Structures are given as structure tokens and as C-alpha cells.
Amino acid sequence: MLLALLASTGAHADAGTQGAAQVDRLRRAVVAVRATEQPINWRNPWKKETPHTVDFNGIVCEGHTILVPGTALVAYTLIEVQRLGEQSWLPARVKLVDYELSLALLEVDDAAFWNGLQPLPFAAAVPTQGTVQLAGWQSGKFELADATVSKVEVAMVGFGHDRLLTLRLATTATAAFRGEAVVAGGQVIGMLTSKDDWTAIASPFLAEFRREADRSPYRGFARLGLRWQGLANPALRDSLGLRPEDGGILVMRVLPQSGAAEVLKPRDILLELAGHRIDASGRFEHPVYGPLRWSALLTEGRRAGDSVDALVLRDGKRQHVSVLLKRWGAQDDRIPDNMAGRKPDFVVAGGLVFQELNWAYLSTFPNWRVAGPARLVIAYNLDAEWPTPEHPKTVVLTVVLPDPANLGYEELHDLIVESVNGVRLRNLADLRSALAKPVGPNHIIEFLPGQGARRIVLDVAEVEAAATRVQLD
Amino acid sequence: MLSPLLALVLAAPAHAVVPDVTDSVVRIEVFQSRSDWTNPWRSDPGQTVSGTGFVIADGRILTNAHVVSDAHQVTVKRPDVAEPAVATIEAIGHDCDLAVLRIADKNFLKGVRPLKLGDGLPLLRSQVVTYGYPVGGMEASNTAGIVSRVEFQPYFHSGTDFHLAVQTDAALNPGNSGGPVIQDGKVVGVAFQILPTKQSIGYFIPIPVIRHFLADLKDGHYDGFPDLGVSTLKMVSRALRRERGVPADKSGVVVQDVARDGTADGMLESGDVLLSVDGVSIADDGRVSVGPNHVAFLYLFDQKQLGETVRVKVWRAGKELELTAKSRRIPYADQARISYDVKPRYLVYGGMLFMPLNLTLLGALEAKQMLAGSPEVRSDLLWNLFFRAREFPATSGQEVVVMVHLYRHPVNSQMAWSGPTAVRRVNGTDIHSLKQLADTLASNQGPFQTFEYEPTDGIEALDRVKADAAQKEILEQYGIPSDRHL
Secondary structure: OEEEEOOOOOOOOOOOOOOHHHHHHHHOOEEEEEEEEOOEOOOOOOOEOOOEEEEEEEEEEOOOEEEEEHHHHOOEEEEEEEOOOOOOOEEOEEEEEEOOOOEEEEEOOOHHHHOOOOOOOEOOOOOOOOEEEEEEEEOOEEEEEEEEEEEEEEEOOOOOOOOEEEEEEEEOOOOOOOOOEEEEOOEEEEEEEEOOOOEEEEHHHHHHHHHHHOOOOOOOOOEOOEEEEOOOOHHHHHHOOOOOOOOOEEEEEEOOOOOOOOOOOOOOEEEEEOOEEOOOOOEEEEOOOEEEEHHHHHOOOOOOOOEEEEEEEEOOEEEEEEEEOEOOOHHHOOOOOOOOOOOOOEEEEOOEEEEEOOHHHHOOOOOHHHHOOHHHHHHHHHHOOOOOOOOOOOEEEEEEOOOHHHOOOOOOOOEEEEEEOOEEOOOHHHHHHHHOOOEOOEEEEEEOOOOOOOEEEEEHHHHHHHHHHOOOO | OOEEOOEEOOOOOOOOOOOOHHHHEEEEEEEEOOEOOOOOOOEOOOEEEEEEEEEEHHHEEEEOHHHHOOEEEEEEEOOOOOOOEEEEEEEEEOOOOEEEEEEOOOOOOOOOOOOOEOOOOOOOOOEEEEEEOOOOOOOOEEEEEEEEEEEEEEOHHHOOOEEEEEEEOOOEEOOOOOOEEEEOOEEEEEEEEEOOOOOOOEEEEEHHHHHHHHHHHHHOOOOOOOOOOEEEEEOOOHHHHHHHOOOOOOOOEEEEEEOOOOOOEOOEOOOOEEEEEOOEEOOOOOEEEEOOEEEEOHHHHHOOOOOOEEEEEEEEOOEEEEEEEEOOOOHHHHHHOOOOOOOOOEEEEOOEEEEEOOHHHHHHHHHOOOOOOOHHHHHHHHHHHHOHHHHOHHHOOOOOEEEEEEOOOOOOOOOOOOOOEEEEEEOOEEOOOHHHHHHHHHHOOOOEEEEEEEOOOOEEEEEHHHHHHHHHHHHHHOOOOOOEEO
16 A cells, blocks of 8 residues: 655655654655766767766665665766655765665755764564565655565676675555665664565665775675586486585686686585585575575675685585785676766777777667677677676677768678787777877777677778768767 | 569550460469477478469579578469469579479470570660569460669578579569569569569569579579678778779778688788788779679679689789688578578477577567567577677587477476577586587486576576487477477
8 A cells, every 4th residue: 555645744644554753753764866967979979968867766775875776876967855744855865876776875965964964773683474565656746655574585686796685576556666674663674775576675784785885995895606407317416526415506617807717616516615515506505594595694784895715516526715806897807797987988999989898888779689799699688797808898899970081881780800900909098099000101090800890901091081970079 | 671572563654575484474373381499399380372473495494582481382374375384393502592393294394495594684674574463364465665774682581691683663473473573575684672662662683683593503403602701891082092092093992701611711801901802903882893783782792603713813912912712601690591491490308499590480489479579589589690700700510509498397497597589508518519419418327417607697407318208298288299409
């Protein structure tokens, strides 16, 4: 059920559900947040799209801070907050945003804003079932909706990876933004991060993040960086020499940017992490929540920079290794899967536009996963998480802006660049330095084979002249 | 996007019709049934389609390949004879969308005047008349149009091939496929495809392609068109011309990629400027003159039969060279063509269905949404099919084997991977063909059959003895008549 309360009076419509004093406490623990966003036009990265506003909620925290979902702050130009359904919006600052966790913390300089706001405690443990409430502001009205906890699990949130404890809710609420508090027993048990699947990050992690945010420098939370598969198949277990009682998951890949890169290897079988046995489907026995995905062990009570003990079966031998927990984000991937908060980087030479390939660029193509530029979509799907020393990034000629310097090349687009002037490109910085060292009177650009064009030549003087002609409006 | 025609639209022509032509135009009715590429021992229930054909010299009937593809029965009906006759397919060229039929009953075509093939391309803006049998009626009809363009075009039927085609505004519609296009009483083409999103853009296969097909058949066997196997860049850029050192009086295109085993392999190199083919100069935009038409230079290579010598001039390292090569077909290029008239190859072992990757399989997996949840696998298969040979030439011609589907049985039901996914290794051996995979499984005497997949790096294993023992039961349970068609 959903009940709308009159924000100005605090009186509620259904007295049978909840005491007025309790509702008033909830009203003081959640604020309305409005972000003005101006996304970048990644197809023409020197352009910005028309600004728009995004409404969401924030949870009042200790230390005059407001906890909000990071996905709401992808390309913000202004963030404002509104308390207790009052008319005015006050500017807020981002104290910290961690896009990989989809969490951010806001501050508001105006001291008067905090009068009458009062944080609720974060619950140390969350219920795995039962009725809870979603509390938040919508259009100046405070709304409370009943919800049921259907599952507590480790899941992917926003741009993050599956390592956060979350609540999966079922609710009859029809309207919500993001950032609503999930409350039970006078405590915050979660923050809604997605209204599509009614997922909320659970309070134990929210509390961890809030504590960590005060630390300088912020260490953040780790990803282990493994690709793994379960080992339920008894024939596979037998072939790997596993005992039936072992459990364990198979490491398929270790991402090079991860803390595990040094110590874990493909084909290792991960039997234990941080002293917890991992079963054949990748779960450990959590003392409160029962079987949970092993990756929760990376974030529960641990920070980036910590080390964790792993028991692995390698070449038939059991051994303990110490794995460094490392924080990394999309910017460390070869083809970043989100560009939240990032400024575009591009090179225009003789009307040829070059970018490092990223998800934001690909997503500008309608139905891009099927109908986007074929070789680039393949690169994204196969190489995105795989930076190598030769290819930390993938440089792409995205488009050719018409100019006399590029006559004959005007139809080229979306080609992966291999080298410029003999220099094999690792990233855009390499491209910039390569363009400073032409081959005689020419710039020579070579593309990955199989894309049609393989090698083109530009006149250095023409490219210089084009710099004043090509207008990036 | 082009789509094959199956009927010619009804029209009410106000132009003079050569009276005899209609008598030589036959209605073709075909019972088509395609293999089910995700259950490769099965065929779909089939359907009856109709198209058009026409009588040419020597008692043969010319039509489109797509009219008679995957045919279980072909019948031909003359406009003036009540009884249809059963026809056999004498030859079919899927790469050029042409087929030749023959009627066993020698008397069936008695009195029919074979249509004469013209000699060349119709002039731009000249009038042509197409003949055919519209869907929804048994009578022949015809419609006039103007030749609007002569151009190298994709031939949709194979999904891959390009040949010369003539564009016309004659009102072609589904149903007209295989019908003759007539000018001055002679055949100038075979209607075959339209641009469905555009009004009045139809295409017909012109005489040079038809004659190539018929000449190919003279030895009784259809070999197909050669594959040049290059990509080129027009030489419009002055910087590119200067850097290649090409004198001002020469023109041509700059060779980019050269595929293994094509006509160009061993003759052309990346960076060569291709100046002429058989003495015909190539303009900087890649066009050559064919009569009054300007068409892509590829046309000159396309005119060759397999084994015929092609003679080119190239500008390489400051010198003009004259080079020759024998025209060839790239064997592995067939993987990227849509397959017709073939039984798919497969192997079932331990409930796992293995098939070689090709465009037809990929299309079937897409159509059944079997790749919708695994963009990574989809990309891997696309890369293997269209990019791998160019990026890693040494792997050209290697077959990629796909584990398509898992038929669940206690012997395999705990597997984490149920397909589709490409198979990288079996029992530690790199897999480069379905046959080799079958041999690798058969020769293993160890306790396990192990499988390594790409692109995930996932692995699986079967208990060999149990899997061998379960084979018969799995085949029976799932109605699989044979464990293999290699």
C-alpha cells in the first residue's frame, strides 16, 4: 500500500499503519535531490546534449552528509537538495562519488539546511524476509510504501560488479525514483538503487561506505577480477582431482589490472577465501544470511589495500596465497564500460576524429549490440576488460569531418587504428606524439586488417591547414 | 537490404508486347523444405513457392537459384498447356542466383520457341519488358520499365556475393523471380530482387553474368565465380598518390587487404596501385568503362572462369609491373555464404551437439534467439566468420566447431555450459574441424573427455565410459536418427 502524506503538516492519512512520531522521524531522515545533467554527445564528443534534470532521494547521514546513488550523478552540472518538502532548493556539493559502487555522498554548506534533519541508524543486519517500508519524497510530498524483502543476495548494482549485499524487494508501489530509504524497525536497512528490479544496497555496506568516505585518502572497495565457473559437474570435478567434499570454483581468467593477477592463475581452483569455504556454485556460508556469492567477502569488512588469504588447488596441490584487494574502475579497462563523470578525450587531425573506444560511444548507435559497428562491438564484447601492455586502450577513427585534407577518405568511419607514422598506438597519447613525428611530408595511418581500409596517407601541411578550417561547433 | 522476388506484379502495359515471348515463359512451382540448422537431422515442414522461368536453347529452362533452392519437387507449367511437368535441376549457381532446369518429357516443350540471349548490357534509359507469373494468379503478365543503373550489387541469395546487376523501375514484385527481361525481342536479363523499402527499384541479372554461368556449365559441372580476395581504396587523396609515387598520367586503386587463397594472393600486395586489368584502365575512383557504363573494376575479375588467367598492371615501389594469376575461388569463403541444398554436418556425443560454424548456422542461432543472452559468444562467432582470417591469415581455412546445444541426460546434466559456444580444445588438442573433433573423441581411451570453450575459457568434462554407454539412449530419447553427418 502507498500512502501520501501532507508534507507541510506531517499529518498522515492512515493512522492505523504507523504512529505520527515514527513517520516524522522518517521524514527527517530522507531528502529530495535534484541533479541537472548535461550528457556528452559521445559521437561528437566536443558537443554536449541538452541539459535535463533528474529527481531522486538521498538518505541523511551522520556528519551532515547525504548518501545518494552514484548512477544519478553521471554527468551533473548542478546538484540541489530540498528538505521536508519545503519550497526552496539548496545547492549541494559532491564530497565523494564512487561510480563502481554506485554510491555518492553529498554535502550542503548552508548550516540551516540541517536544522530538523536527523539521520536514522543503519541496521547492522537486514531482515531476509518480512514487510519493510520505502520512504522518500516525490514532488514535495513524503511517500511511504510497503514492500516485502524477497531475497538478500550479492548482486550487481548500477555500474558496479556483483560484490555488494543487496535487498531484492517486492512492492505494490507504482512510483519511486532512486535513493529512497528502505526502513524497518526505525532503522535504515537499505537504499533503493533501481526501481526497475526494486534492488537496494543493504545497510551493512552503506555503513561501511559511509565510514570509509571520511577516511583520507579514500581507499574504496576491491574487485577481485576473476572470471570463474562453478564445478557442479561431477565428471569435471573428477577430472580435476577434486574430492566430493571440496567445493571450489574454477578460475577461468584473472584480469591483468586486478590484485589477483600476481598470485592467481587460470585453472586454479579457489577452495577458500578469507577462511570461508566456497562451494561448487561459488557461495560461502554467511553467518547471518546463509549461502551468499563469494564476492561479498571482498567488501564485507574489507577495504582496498587489505590482503586476503585464499586456498587454491593448483596442479593438484593445495596452497595458500595472499591476494591483494585492489580497487579499480572502468578507466582501467581497455574499453571502459561506463564513462560516468569522465570528460571526453579525442584528437582531430585533418578532419579525422579519433577516440579511445568506450561504451558511451558505442551506445550512441541505435540497437548497438546488434546493429552497431561490427568490429567495434566485437572488440567491446571480447576485449573490454583486457588491457594488455601493447593495447591498454583501443584507438578508433570514429568519423571523418569533411575537409580538403581528407578528400578520398570521407566515407571511413569506426576503424580500429593500429599505428600512426610507424608508432603502434597504445592510447590517444601515443597518437598525439606520433602525429608530432610525421614520415616526411606524410602522416601514415594504419588500421587493423579486415576492416576494408588498411593504410591511408594524409599531407602534413594540409592537416595543419585543416586545423583552422575544421570547426568543432 | 535486398530480397528475392517470388512473383511478378500484375500490370496493364500500354506498350507493344512481342507475342511469342509469353509462350516461352513458364510458371515454376516448387516444394521447398530447408534443413533445421539447430536440429540438423530434421527438415522444416516445407512450403510451396512459385516463380518464373523461361525456355532457352537446348531444351533448358533458366530461372533463379532461389526459386528452386532446397527443392524436393519442381514442376513447370506452360501457359498454353494444362498439365504441368516435373523438372530436374541440372545446375544451380547460388553465388549468382541462377539455375537451369530440364524436363524429362522431351515432348513437353515441343513447339516452344527458345528465347534468344542478347549480347550485352542494355543502354541506360532504354526500355525493357519483364515477364512472369504473379502470385495470386496463374496467368503470365508483363510490365515495362526503364533501365536506370548498371552497377556491381550484392546478390542477396548467398548473403555474400557481388556481381553486375541492372536496376530498373519496372514494377517488379515478389513472384517475378526468374522471369526474362526482354529488349528488342531478346533476353537482356533475369529478374531477381528488389529493394523492399524503396518504390520501384528492381534488379535483374544481366547477360554477362548469365553467360558466365552458362559457360561454366559447359563441362557439366558448376564451379562458380572466382574470388579476387582484396579490399581497395580509391586513389582520390593527393597525399596517397604522392606517397605511392604514382605518376600523374596513371590512375587506379590502392590495394589494402589481400585474402589467402584468392586470385590476388601471390599477385597483389597491400600497398600496390592496381592500374589495369586485361588492358582496361582503372580510374582513380575504381571504375572501369564497360561500353557506355562505368562499373566497379571488380567486374573485370568477375568475368573470368576458374583457372583463366588474369593479367594486371600494378605500380609497386616506383615501377610498373605486369603480373598474372589464375582465377581462383577461396574455399573457406563458402563458410560466409548461406548454404542451400546441403545436409548440415554435425556430431552428437554425450548429448552435446557439435556443428561447424558457418553463416547459415549463425543465422539459425540468431533467428531462434539462442545468442540473445550471450553477446560475447555472438561476437566470437562473428569474429571467427568475418574477421579472423584477415587478422590471422595463418588460420585461414580452419573450421570453427560450435557446441550448439546440450541434450540433457544424467551424464551431462550438471554441466555449466550448455551452448552455443565455440570449442577451442578437446582432450588438450586444438580443434580445427568437425572431423578432427570426432577423431579426437573416438581415439581417447582415458577416463574423461574434456572440452575447452572460447571465448569464455570455460571447461567441461564427460565421464568417457558413461558417455559412450549413454550414447544410444540419448539418440533414442531425443529422436536423433544418427549421431553424425560429417
